[in-house]
Amino acid sequence: MAFSERVDRLKSSLIREILAAAQRPDVMSFAGGLPAESMLPKVDWAPMPTGLGQYGMSEGEPALREAIAVQARALGIDCSASQVLIVSGSQQTLDLASKLFIDRGTEVLLEAPTYLAALQAFQLFGAECLAVAQEDDGPSLAALRERLERHRPAFAYLIPTFQNPSAVRYSEYKRDAVAALLDEFGVTLIEDEPYRELVFDEGSARPIVSRLQKASWIYTGTVSKTLLPGLRVGYLIATPDLFPYLLRLKQSADLHTNRIGQWQALQWLGSEQYSTHLDALRCFYRQGRDAMQSALQLHFSDLADWQSPQGGLFFWLRLKKPVDTRALLDQALAQNVVFMPGEPFFVDPDQNLGYLRLNFSHVAPDRLAEGVRRLAGVIRNASMVEAA
Template identity: 75%
Template sequence: MAFSERVSRLKSSLIREILAAAQRPEVMSFAGGLPAEAMLPKVDWTDMPASMGQYGMSEGEPALREVLAAEARALGVDCDASQVMVLSGSQQALDLAAKLYIDKGTEIMLEAPTYLAALQIFQLFGAECLSFPLQADGPDLAALRVQLEQHRPVFIYLIPTFQNPSAVRYSETKRDAVAALLDEFGVTLIEDEPYRELNFDGGSATPIVSRLKKASWIYTGTVSKTLLPGLRVGFLISSPDLFPHLLRLKQSADLHTNRVGQWQALQWIGTEKMSNHLAELRDFYRVRRDGFQLALEEHFSDLADWHVPQGGLFFWLTLKQPFDTRTLLKPALEQNVAFMPGEPFFANPDQNVGSLRLNFSHIDPERLHEGLKRLANVIRQAQAAQAA
């Protein structure tokens, strides 16, 4: 078969494979970043105008773009509706950015670890993925500066608020410092914020794009973690110099985002109904996080270290005796437990062994202890076999 050269770089999605295996009802899954079904809101379609079944604008519904721009301005982002594009999920922003910037060998910058699907998209287009380590409050700034001085990447991709997978939230100081570095070196920022609203312990920080003075930027978000992932409605907001190019790429990809989902999102975003829903969501997930933390202390305190996440959907565990957690997938699934190995979240997975991402939002609390107990036992057995 005469496929494109790019297809040789196409890797199957590990998370999709694990989620497929986890569909069996007996499997206790900590793998995906799935919202809890109990918190998916009831939606009403009765007032949707018939015109929503017609083709629409590539940029998105005008009323929805206005609302999204207003929400962003409330966060400190200097923008108007002409800079907003409604997407088929926020992941489409990464696809469009990759098409805009990446040729084979193009250097880009990523956190280590970073969002697995972003890594897959950028590598598919042939990017050379450079990375810098994360600390508890954000990037290792010295390492980031060295990379910027040595390489001059075309863009940097960051998830500064409850990062997936590590749950790190950048401090105000680190956000200011990152913005200053990107302005200094003229590097475009892609800032991904799907978890911003899932904040359990108070405190907030304005987006890094709001602190830029010179560098170009793309800011992206979604309703998948707060409303319904099945709507597949996300958005990007960009600096004016990038928007026309991104719009043409969107037009060539899918004409426009589904208008039915956009209409439903518009019934929620910016409303009191949404504010009440978010408050309930935070309370619900806070309880699940706290229960997960107690269960981890019981079953994993001798095996791993972790920070309690202040938001988002994940715990990030670092094993005290590191080894490749990808080797645990098969024995864990044999014990009807699914999880995400940490290695694939790194641009150089074989050099970053010994971590796990565990989702706390979706599993039934009644099965939580049994699932973590089985996973801990799988790890202990593997460590004992390694030591033998």
């Protein structure tokens, strides 16, 4: 069978295997990134008009595009509804952007670590990925400037607010500095913000795209983390030089996003009901974050360093004695606990050993401490074996 050369770059199914193992009812999973089942809002479908069953526009529903533009302008993003494209979950933005920009060997710039599925999507299309080290308050500016001076990336893909996996939130200073650098070098920004609304503590958040003066940009968001991921409704907003291409690529990919989910999203966006739901969600996840922080302080203080996340769904641990955490999965599973190894979130996994991503939204708070204790045991054991 002669496949495309692209297929050689389809990644192994490690993540799929981990998530499959996480489905076992006896397993405590810190691996996934699923919203808490108990916090999925009850939605009403009864008032939906039958006509929404018909084919729709590739751009998306006009009223939803308008609602998203209103929300974006409130964040400081200068845009109109004509720049909004509804997508089938924000993963599709990565697919469309890949098609728009990436040939084999095209350079793109990413944070290290970065969102795994973005890395895989860009690599599938043949991108040469340049990594910029993530610090506690955003990317290393020196490293970013050095990359921009020596390379001509087609775009920079950044997740400035509660990044998956590192949970980093860029500071106000770094948001401005990154915008200035991208303007200086004329590099397009793709800013990915799935976790913006899952915020637990005050802090800087105005999007970087709103700080750009010259560079082109794509801003992408979703209702998956705050409403219902099963709707598969996300959106992108793009500068007018990019929009027409993204629209035609969207049409070629799947004609348009399902209108049922778009209609439901529209019932919520900007409503009082949504605002109440978001408050409840933040409160619920904050408790999970606090429970995880306590458990980690108890069991991991001698094993790892971490920042307590100000938003999002993940803790990111750096082991004091780095080991390849991928090799610990089987031992963890033997203890009925599963986590996400950090290595695959890097362009060069083997040069970045000793990170773990732990989700705190799935395991019930009363079992969470026990899971963390078992996981600490696995890692302590591995460190001792290593040392022996």
